Amino acid sequence: MNQQETFMQRCLQLAEKGLGQTGSNPLVGAVVVHNNRIIGEGYHRSFGGPHAEVLAIESVRNKDLLRASTLYVNLEPCSHHGKTPPCTDLIMASNIPHIVVGTVDPSSKVKGKGIDRLRRSGCQVDLGVLATESQSMNCRFFTYHEKMRPYIILKWAESSDGYIDIIRKPEDPIGPNWISGPLERILVHQWRSQEQGLLVGSTTVRTDDPALDVRLWPGRSPIRMVIDKDLKIDTHHKIYNREQKTIVFNSKKMEVDQTIHFVALDFSGSVWPQIMKFLYEEEMVSIMVEGGAKTLQSLIDAALWDEARVFRGSQLFKAGVPAPRIIGQQPSLYKTWDTWLEMFQNNLDISINRPFHQIIQ
Numbered sequence: 001m002n003q004q005e006t007f008m009q010r011c012l013q014l015a016e017k018g019l020g021q022t023g024s025n026p027l028v029g030a031v032v033v034h035n036n037r038i039i040g041e042g043y044h045r046s047f048g049g050p051h052a053e054v055l056a057i058e059s060v061r062n063k064d065l066l067r068a069s070t071l072y073v074n075l076e077p078c079s080h081h082g083k084t085p086p087c088t089d090l091i092m093a094s095n096i097p098h099i100v101v102g103t104v105d106p107s108s109k110v111k112g113k114g115i116d117r118l119r120r121s122g123c124q125v126d127l128g129v130l131a132t133e134s135q136s137m138n139c140r141f142f143t144y145h146e147k148m149r150p151y152i153i154l155k156w157a158e159s160s161d162g163y164i165d166i167i168r169k170p171e172d173p174i175g176p177n178w179i180s181g182p183l184e185r186i187l188v189h190q191w192r193s194q195e196q197g198l199l200v201g202s203t204t205v206r207t208d209d210p211a212l213d214v215r216l217w218p219g220r221s222p223i224r225m226v227i228d229k230d231l232k233i234d235t236h237h238k239i240y241n242r243e244q245k246t247i248v249f250n251s252k253k254m255e256v257d258q259t260i261h262f263v264a265l266d267f268s269g270s271v272w273p274q275i276m277k278f279l280y281e282e283e284m285v286s287i288m289v290e291g292g293a294k295t296l297q298s299l300i301d302a303a304l305w306d307e308a309r310v311f312r313g314s315q316l317f318k319a320g321v322p323a324p325r326i327i328g329q330q331p332s333l334y335k336t337w338d339t340w341l342e343m344f345q346n347n348l349d350i351s352i353n354r355p356f357h358q359i360i361q
Helices: 003-018 052-058 063-068 087-093 113-120 131-137 139-147 182-193 202-208 272-281 293-301 347-352
Strands: 029-034 037-043 070-075 098-103 124-127 151-158 163-165 197-201 223-227 246-250 255-257 260-264 286-289 307-312 332-335 340-345
Touching: 003 029, 003 037, 003 052, 003 070, 003 098, 003 131, 029 052, 029 063, 037 052, 052 070, 052 087, 070 131, 087 113, 098 131, 113 124, 131 139, 139 151, 151 163, 151 182, 151 293, 197 202, 197 293, 202 223, 286 293
Parallel strands: 070 098, 098 124, 151 286, 151 307, 197 223, 197 286, 223 246, 246 260
Antiparallel strands: 029 037, 029 070, 255 260, 307 340, 332 340
């Protein structure tokens, strides 16, 4: 790496610390460099909180040094009033002469306006340092603004012979039929904490009764979502425990009952365009989909996915519910603890695919 790339890499390391905390906002890190030494740094810590550039500038003890410093940031500084003032205002007021930016902000509110404003004020702005890595860091944010839908991660576990579940009998107890091990389950809860929403189908709720929370990992539980066309799920299931916001997509009613939000859809055709529109309007930039097989396969068939994370266990079911299939994609394969993890990435978005260290930590 050259010098600029080294400092931009530090921005990316800082940005990643905000994963799961910034809501619909991007992951941004910033460093202030004077005479080839970092004198200030910061990252966007939480939705509605100060931006990375503000925290980096505020952390500089001797503000006189800012006049001869360079600010590095992995995403274009904002130039509009939102929950916080424009970062460009503070940068210009601080008389920072040189700004190095990883990539342009794809949102319509920014999209080059911040860079243009800084340049018109007399600042030197270098653009495109570690651009691919900067886009990759904000794959959720880029997908949301460019495709007008959330970034979609599919996750399931399957037996070694390709089944996602056994054939359930009426007398079988309600609960999961575990394929992965306890450490894989902790990892899944970590993944859940990084996304805004978690979606399943009604069959998964009726057979497994999942809580869909992050009880095994410190962090924020995602918004629970279930597709239940005819509202057949009994209210004794965990998704109705009112411990976190839950959205029930159905065909019968549109109402809010405390933390339970019923959203009516037209089931005469595909519901996915309606769900994507709803989630976009709710500013949900990422969701994880954990089943069941029908729900997962329908998203694959509709090309509505960005990553798939598949645990393959050692069990032989010999019969059961066939696991979803992604045709024409070659996964990356990693050994976890009790399983193998297959990682698929949608090749249509190869420019924003993320490295494995950002998936399993």
